[in-house]
Amino acid sequence: MPEPTTRRQFLARAAILAAAAPTLGSFIAACSKSGQPSSSAPPTLTIAAPDHPVKWDIPADNKPIADGLAPEKGATLQLYNYADYLSPDAVKSFEEKYNTKVQISTFNDTDEALTKIRGGNVDYDLYFPSYDQISKLVSGGLARPINHSYIPNIKNVWPSFTNPWYDQEWRFSAPNFIYTTGIGWRNDQVPENIGALPNPYDSLWDPKYKGKTAIIDDWHTAMAMVLLRAGKTDVNTSSDADLKLIGDQLNALVAATSPKVTITMYSDLPAGQIGLCQMWSGDIINSALSYMPEGVSPDVLRYWFPADGKGLVDNDLLIMLRSGKNPVLAHLFINHLLDPDVAQQNFAQTGYQPPQNSINPESLVSSGFIPPNLAAAVVKPEYFDAGYRLLELDPANDAAWHNVWRAFKAGGGA
């Protein structure tokens, strides 16, 4: 049995620890990666918007790779993506075509992903963000510029994507999927036609659906929906009053219907765990194509998105990361995904629509690919003119939005 510590011993040990702490600190500092340059003046973030398009500069120390290089041999292409967001067959066909390996690492949300990439200890080649991070990725020197000669398949993609407002001359990004954010439900649990309500978003606050609802576990998507419900269309607002409204409405939501906050509605809705939720268009198609249990027909699924396109419309991107060790393979993979057959396969296995010229939105339902009850989940080019985008926010506004979201997730109001 050890002796109890005497006061003298305790004081002596505390003094030693206090003296050693700074040296401990400098020891750890010496061991840590010295990489992040500290900037003296706080740099500002250039925010791109549809009415404020941006052409990113390609810095001298980050030029695209040379033309005509051979793919890296014996390499493993590292992808960093959401789970279940890329067709396994597309990956396999790439591996066979170029005799290489592909490894996919996953993240739950793009905040987490960016923190990890910025941390610098990872060597992902290709990342799948949306354009709400492009300014940080490019300004922070994390993105690799594209050498267009490796990606002839860009001609298969909607022409607007060769000069999008968020990346003119597509210097750093290629398009991945297009999607809308609406409301999905199953009419065996929710017989009402949500789309016919005067304000369909109200259904998520309706107490008669208590315990059966869910909202998307993404701060910007969920909070923007609250704004749209209140009739406000600036979904990137920096107004304190609007943020307070969002906070109050989210608390009211928990009190009224106690929703789940998740991104797995593509499996929960078909499983019957939830009956009504905010949903991405690709998720409901994915539910219908791949996740219906035995004996349950996809006819029970429904989706609503404003017919005039005045809802949340976005696309996400393929961006190569500078930390990746396989730039040629990364270019070739982007080209592979933009191939019409591979893109169609990707559509079938993830439910998300690629902006391919060969995929005619008008014929998706008539060809039987998408069930007629989910016609509203098809993304039409006109939506991009009328819809509202989730843009990047400047750091102060981003902090304010995240604080509201965190207060909601902490159950502070309950």
Place this chain on the structure above:
Amino acid sequence: MAVPVVSAPSRAAPPPRERRSRLWAALAAPGIIWLAAFFIFPLYVVLCIVFGQVDPIFRTPVPVWNPLQWDPTQFTYVLTHIVGPHGVFGPAILRTFIFVLVASCVCLLIAFPVAYYVARLSGRRKGLLLALLIAPFWISYMMRMFAWVNLLQDDGLFNKVLRIGGLFDPRVNWLTGQPVVVILGLVYGYVPYMILPLYAGLDRLSQPMLEASRDLGADRISSFWRVTLPLCRPTIVAAVLLTCLPMLGDYFTSDMLSASPKTAMVGNLINDSVQSPGQTGQAGAFVMLVFLAALLPMLYYIRVTSRRDEVAA
């Protein structure tokens, strides 16, 4: 007949320390180095992040290694947002304490009889029962929670049983924001961690002491309450600590069985904040709070066990 007078044990110095030998020091060294490397250093890193800076553009944490340059902004942000007009974190912290308290008590009520039976009353089947008690550790915590998700789904076994063949129709959504479900999930997940230390402690109870109390006239309940329980006190404290301290940081149970802000615990606050831009330092502040909250019972435990000799003598 005179009752023999026994003088009270004197507050003598503890028995002399074992003679130090270089062998024991050498054997202990790897463990101490491991502890230093993987406990003290990371704790220091957490402190450096909590009291560090935030990158202005990316809002990723920038640790500050020199304690003299530490900046308490992030820590005070968390402290000022616990109670009061901006008290957003208070409910989650309170909820965590309540959940952990209730879950620990329920765990104890379940684990103690089981451990007592296995330790003292199972006779020849002790080995088999012990193996069965260890069996849950063969399955990961996540898989055990998955099992509950399956059972508690709207069309799962639990609701089917409750319907009792159509007599009732309970429309209970067990997996959406029900605190009872989260507490029971915690109990289910952590009860094995409580049974084993209790078993170990109860196994070592002095049988003559218990027999003596019965011989001297105490009935079963009185004997249990006045002799067995006090003898078990350090064991119970150790088992409760071993269970409720990890529970304080648990986030997975609430995520799996509820996914609702209504049952968010401190672990969920940490998990949500740590990867969010600008909030990593605040996640570290929550970690410090949980650490301090866990430290106090540990100090109490050390005190209890250091007095054990006097009780048992």
